[in-house]
Amino acid sequence: MIGEPWKHAIDPKIARASLATCVYRDARREVRVGDVVALLKAAGQRVWVVGGACRDWLLGEPLRDLDLAVDRPLAEAHALLRAAYPDIDPVLRRSERFGTLRWGGGGAPGLMDLNILRSARDIQGGDVWTTTFVARADLREDALARDFSVNALYYPCDEEGVLIDPLRSGLDDVRHKVLRLVSDPLMLSATFVTTLRVAQFLCRGYTPAPSTLEYLYRCADRDVQGMGDRLLRWIPNHVGADADLLSAFRERLDAYARESASRDVLDRAFARLAASPPAG
Numbered sequence: 001m002i003g004e005p006w007k008h009a010i011d012p013k014i015a016r017a018s019l020a021t022c023v024y025r026d027a028r029r030e031v032r033v034g035d036v037v038a039l040l041k042a043a044g045q046r047v048w049v050v051g052g053a054c055r056d057w058l059l060g061e062p063l064r065d066l067d068l069a070v071d072r073p074l075a076e077a078h079a080l081l082r083a084a085y086p087d088i089d090p091v092l093r094r095s096e097r098f099g100t101l102r103w104g105g106g107g108a109p110g111l112m113d114l115n116i117l118r119s120a121r122d123i124q125g126g127d128v129w130t131t132t133f134v135a136r137a138d139l140r141e142d143a144l145a146r147d148f149s150v151n152a153l154y155y156p157c158d159e160e161g162v163l164i165d166p167l168r169s170g171l172d173d174v175r176h177k178v179l180r181l182v183s184d185p186l187m188l189s190a191t192f193v194t195t196l197r198v199a200q201f202l203c204r205g206y207t208p209a210p211s212t213l214e215y216l217y218r219c220a221d222r223d224v225q226g227m228g229d230r231l232l233r234w235i236p237n238h239v240g241a242d243a244d245l246l247s248a249f250r251e252r253l254d255a256y257a258r259e260s261a262s263r264d265v266l267d268r269a270f271a272r273l274a275a276s277p278p279a280g
Contacts, residue, residue, distance in 0.1 A: 006168055012161040014057045015049065018066060019157075023104035023112045024090055031085065033066060033112055036103075037157045043080050046071045046137070047157040050115070051146070054153035054163060058174045067113045069154070071137040074099045077114050097132045117142040120184035128190040140166040144184040147197050149173045150206075152182055179206040181215055188215070192226030193234065195219060199252040200238060203245060220256035224265050231269040246273070 019034035040047050050069040056062065070077055074094075078101055082089060092111065093102040099116030116135040119142070124131045136142060143152035149170040155163055165171045173180050179201050181194070188194060198212060208216070227234065239249050250270055257266065 006165050008163045008165060008171055009161055010057065010155070010163045015155055015160070018049065018053055018057070018063060021063075021066060021110040021112075022108045023066075023110045024085075024088070024106050025108040026088070026106045029085075030108070031104075033068070033110070036081070036112065036114075037068065039080055039084050040068075040070060040077060041158065043076075044072075045077065048139075048164075049155040049157065050142075051151045051153070054155055055150050055170075055174050057155075058153075058163075058171070063110075065113065066110060067115055068157075069115045069117050069142065071117055071135055073135045074101055074114065074116055077101065097130075098128075099133050099135065118145040120145045120186040120190075123186050123190045126190050128187065131190070139164060143167050144182060145187055147181065147183055147194060148201065149180040149182045150178075150201075173209075177206045178209050179212050180209040181212045188219075192223045192230075195223035195253070195256065196227065196231075196234060196238070199249055199256075202252050203239075203248045216256040220253070221259040221262045224253065224257040224262040225259075228265055229269065231265070232272060235269065235273060246270070 019032065019037060021033050022030050023033055023036070024031040037047050048069045049066065051067045053063055053066050074096065078091075081103065090103055090105040091101060092105060094100070099118065101114040102111060103114060104111040116133060117137060117139070118133045119136050119138070121141070122131055122133045139154055143166045146152045149167055150173050152167055153163055153165055153170045153174070163171070167182055169180060169182070172178075179198060181188070183194070195216060198208065198216060202208065235246070235249070239245060250266065253266060254263075257263070
């Protein structure tokens with residue numbers, strides 16, 4: 001701890017190593033995460049490493065992904081990349097509504113996601129997938145738009161050696177591998193993926209907090225049935241193709257989604273995935 005209860009010290013060498021990850025490579029150049037951070041900062045944007053990378057740093061685990069959050073509209077960040085690298089535009093995935101841009105390629109070992117800071121107050125029509133989020137500047141609001149405390153950690157790229165825990169529970173939950181839901185109720189009611197995300201983390205050895213268990217008992221059937229055939233896209237993208245992991249994931253869903261309609265959805269999705277398994 002370094003003075004304020006929501007700030008904690010972290011070895012800056014860990015962050016530097018992640019920022020040195022190459023996310024684009026061709027015969028003429030290598031672009032590293034740190035290059036993108038420097039570009040955005042020079043234009044007056046604030047930049048944070050957020051979510052899974054911070055969690056994995058604390059656990060000493062290999063990075064699964066590297067997400068940057070910014071406090072300005074996504075279009076501004078993309079325009080800066082286009083101006084800095086006018087002959088390339090390696091956008092792999094983009095969501096204007098959600099404010100997310102996946103950038104990189106050319107044989108580079110890493111990928112990078114740029115995200116705006118969000119607020120659940122932007123949700124329109126009770127559905128996160130039809131909502132257009134606007135860029136925010138409040139870390140606490142962004143944390144409450146995320147799912148778990150262990151994903152609501154921020155490394156400010158203008159303040160080396162500091163990890164910010166705006167909800168003051170993420171650091172302890174990472175240390176003890178506790179899965180605690182922190183989403184604003186507006187966010188929880190506007191999406192169906194929460195049960196799937198819980199099952200995903202339970203497969204990684206996390207223990208659900210009492211409030212997380214209460215959510216599962218109350219909403220697992222709603223989430224599974226609400227996802228429906230969208231499971232066919234979500235599972236390969238987020239769980240993968242490993243047969244043992246898929247079996248463990250299904251087992252955890254079965255433990256909480258108990259209605260016959262939920263079983264029908266899961267049987268249909270897993271049968272179709274088995275018949276046409278995802279690559280990799």
